Amino acid sequence: MQANRVIRALAALAQEHRLAAFRLLVQAGEDGIAAGTLADMLDVPPSSMSFHLAQLANAGLVTQRRASRSIIYSADYAAMNGLMGYLTENCCGGVSCFGNAAGLHSLDREPDPERKSA
Amino acid sequence: MQANRVIRALAALAQEHRLAAFRLLVQAGEDGIAAGTLADMLDVPPSSMSFHLAQLANAGLVTQRRASRSIIYSADYAAMNGLMGYLTENCCGGVSCFGNAAGLHSLDREPDPERKSA
DNA sequence: ACGATATTTATCGAATTATTGGATTAAGAG
DNA sequence: CTCTTAATCCAATAATTCGATAAATATCGT
Numbered sequence: 001m002q003a004n005r006v007i008r009a010l011a012a013l014a015q016e017h018r019l020a021a022f023r024l025l026v027q028a029g030e031d032g033i034a035a036g037t038l039a040d041m042l043d044v045p046p047s048s049m050s051f052h053l054a055q056l057a058n059a060g061l062v063t064q065r066r067a068s069r070s071i072i073y074s075a076d077y078a079a080m081n082g083l084m085g086y087l088t089e090n091c092c093g094g095v096s097c098f099g100n101a102a103g104l105h106s107l108d109r110e111p112d113p114e115r116k117s118a
Numbered sequence: 119m120q121a122n123r124v125i126r127a128l129a130a131l132a133q134e135h136r137l138a139a140f141r142l143l144v145q146a147g148e149d150g151i152a153a154g155t156l157a158d159m160l161d162v163p164p165s166s167m168s169f170h171l172a173q174l175a176n177a178g179l180v181t182q183r184r185a186s187r188s189i190i191y192s193a194d195y196a197a198m199n200g201l202m203g204y205l206t207e208n209c210c211g212g213v214s215c216f217g218n219a220a221g222l223h224s225l226d227r228e229p230d231p232e233r234k235s236a
Numbered sequence: 237a238c239g240a241t242a243t244t245t246a247t248c249g250a251a252t253t254a255t256t257g258g259a260t261t262a263a264g265a266g
Numbered sequence: 267c268t269c270t271t272a273a274t275c276c277a278a279t280a281a282t283t284c285g286a287t288a289a290a291t292a293t294c295g296t
Contacts, residue, residue: 003137010132013209014125015254023208035273048255050274055253069263069272080210084202090141091131092198133284154242166285168244173283187242187293 002086005060009083012059017042018052025062025075032074034067120204123178127201130177135160136170143180143193150192152185 013019021038033041039049053073056062060079065072131137139156151159157167171191174180178197183190 003134007132007134007137010128010137014128014132016121016125017254019121019125019128019209026209026211029211036271039273045256046273047257047275051254054274066262066273069270071273075209077211080205084205084210087198087202087205091137091144091193092202093144093147093195135284152242153244157243163286164243165245165287169284172244184293187240189243 002082006083006086008059009061009079012056012061015052015055017044017048018056021049021052021073022056022061022075025073026077026080028074030074032065032072034070034072036070038073120200124201124204126177127179127197130173130179133170133173135162135166136174139167139170139191140174140179140193143191144195144198146192148192150183150190152188152190154188156191 013022020042024038024041025033035049035053036046038053039046042049044052053062053064057064057073061076061083062073063076065074131140138160142156142159143151153167153171154164156171157164160167162170171180171182174191175182179194179201180191181194183192
């Protein structure tokens with residue numbers, strides 16, 4: 001059941017520090033970033049960073065490798081690719097909500113006026 | 119700050135019932151599905167369904183309209199589009215992990231053996 | 237207005253998640 | 267071997283979330 005994996009991936013990214021960390025890792029590319037460096041960049045205690053990185057790793061979104069004393073984390077593009085693929089196929093009307101609807105980005109623009117009509 | 123909205127959208131989808139509900143709503147298209155019908159489909163108590171739908175609505179992923187006694191929920195394609203856009207731009211190396219990497223979908227194919235042996 | 241249907245709200249307990257400080261493991265330098 | 271640095275593990279705490287029952291609100295047909 002891949003839905004389960006998708007849920008874990010979504011949950012992993014649905015957290016401020018983890019989303020930020022993942023973005024940095026994506027930007028960093030193959031080289032990756034050491035856990036401590038990441039903790040320093042995001043200004044969170046090492047133990048907290050470790051916790052969040054473990055969550056990302058558990059969700060399969062990042063990989064780790066040791067480089068001497070440091071542990072380098074890298075974004076797993078294939079996993080992210082898979083997540084995007086699932087969302088596109090299952091949550092975008094089957095035929096990619098991209099390209100279909102031409103360039104509307106409500107999450108970028110709308111400030112979300114009000115949800116409840118009182 | 120759209121990162122905040124993205125996080126809420128991800129969190130909203132990172133739950134079994136909500137992901138399932140959203141998938142059904144996407145499939146249903148414009149017509150949408152009534153809250154009660156959704157609760158029945160997913161076999162969760164109406165109040166629980168209402169709770170989850172509220173989460174989706176709060177994240178801006180679904181819209182609601184009243185049809186006589188029923189409240190019809192519909193997927194907000196624009197919001198989903200925005201989410202996909204953000205993920206593509208910020209979490210896929212800047213230049214769409216799709217199409218770039220040719221056709222690898224780890225979440226679809228790989229059973230990912232050593233992630234959790236449960 | 238009344239009774240029936242549909243949905244939301246309120247509330248509670250159980251479970252999960254987030255955060256932190258300190259202990260522990262691993263690797264390199266002297 | 268000891269010291270230093272890097273990262274994770276552990277335990278305790280705080281906060282959030284989930285699921286279910288019960289009460290409240292809104293709408294419809296009569």
